[in-house]
Amino acid sequence: MARPFDLEQLNTLILVSEMGSISAAAPRLGRSQSAVSEQVKKLEEMCGLSLFIRSKNGVKLTPAGERLADYGRQLLALSDAAHRDLQGLQLEGDLRLAITDYFRPRTLPSILRRVRDNFPRLRLHVSVRKSALIEHDASDGEFDIGLSMTILDTDAKRREAAQQAILRTEPLSWVAHKSFSLSENGMLPLVVMPDSCSLHQFTVRQLDQDGIRYSVMHTASGIAGLQLALDAGLGVTCLNASAIPEDAQPFTTPALPRLPQVAFTLVPPRNGEAKIVSQVRDLLIEQMR
CATH class of the missing domain: 3.40.190.10 (Periplasmic binding protein-like II)
Structure with missing residues (x-):
């Protein structure tokens, strides 16, 4: 009988691929670099294949790694969906997300795909907008959640960003x-x-x-x-x-x-925000950080 995949190892594979290096993924995983490397090594030994191409600039998935990452996202999504379903937390409905073009363009599709896989009943509508428009239109009701980029070139902008939900700085x-x-x-x-x-x-x-x-x-x-x-x-x-x-x-x-530096932040929620929007906001923070 084939040995089942370890979900933690699959999560490590996906996060390392999205972050581009083991050193960048280790803090997100709450593990040391050596522990993350050991997880990747064990997964490669189990598969009998190299899953990453390693270079001085970081790592990227091999074709086998890409296939396993796709399966991993589905398995992790099913695991999360099963837990939410048993806890009565299944999300259903429409949600509109406005997002800046600059936010992790190479990995954003996989993040959104993971949200879709995790919440198959949620209809996610994504629009790409300029950050200034996202912040200006935040109270107009054109979208439920907005993600914008702020250039931290003044003390005032740094204070303003600190008062919001910062997903990452770059x-x-x-x-x-x-x-x-x-x-x-x-x-x-x-x-x-x-x-x-x-x-x-x-x-x-x-x-x-x-x-x-x-x-x-x-x-x-x-x-x-x-x-x-x-x-x-x-x-x-x-x-x-x-x-x-x-x-x-x-x-x-x-x-x-x-x-x-720049900061990527979620615009503050509107008064009376629907419960489903608040739940997705928290989940997007978890997925996008």
């Missing part, structure tokens, strides 16, 4: 494709989102303050388009850590302005 970096090189005229070509984007506004403001010459070479409508423009070597941009594409690298010539 550093901002100047980045370009690894093949990019600056032209001889020294003009900095920028790849940006539309000028309604708070990160676009912050970027050009910092460059103006430091007297750095620049030209907007490409304006993307969304993070996927911006990443494609970077991959094409069209210019330099400012991005949060989880939105930086794999083939991009830090760009430091000329000496560009130092950058702060």
Whole structure:
């Protein structure tokens, strides 16, 4: 008889793949790096296959690891659903989530898929919006839960973010494709989102303050388009850590302005928020942190 999979080991596999490294996943799992490595090793020994490709930049799943991770998400979802069903906690209904484009674009689909798998009766409607619009429209009833990004460049913004549910903080970096090189005229070509984007506004403001010459070479409508423009070597941009594409690298010539961190937060709940929304809010915090 085949040995059953250990749910904790499967959860470790999934979280390490989403975080991109064992060191990043260990605090989330409440374990030491060596303990997490041992869990991964035991899972690989049980499968008789390598589940991760390891490099100096972290880890990513092998094709076998991808297949096992898909099964793992289903098994974990079934386990959670069985527990909630026995406790009378099954969620049902519609919920509208507004989310910033910058939040973990590579792993957000798997997070939402896990929410869907965990709550098959919940109809989750997701819209991607600018952070400023999410915060401005929070009280208008157009969505139930909003996730926005705040640039922590002032004490006031840091205090404001601290009063909300912070899912994660990330550093901002100047980045370009690894093949990019600056032209001889020294003009900095920028790849940006539309000028309604708070990160676009912050970027050009910092460059103006430091007297750095620049030209907007490409304006993307969304993070996927911006990443494609970077991959094409069209210019330099400012991005949060989880939105930086794999083939991009830090760009430091000329000496560009130092950058702060950003915080991803859930906008405060409205008065009289429905119980189902509060329950999903708590679960999203657990899944997205």
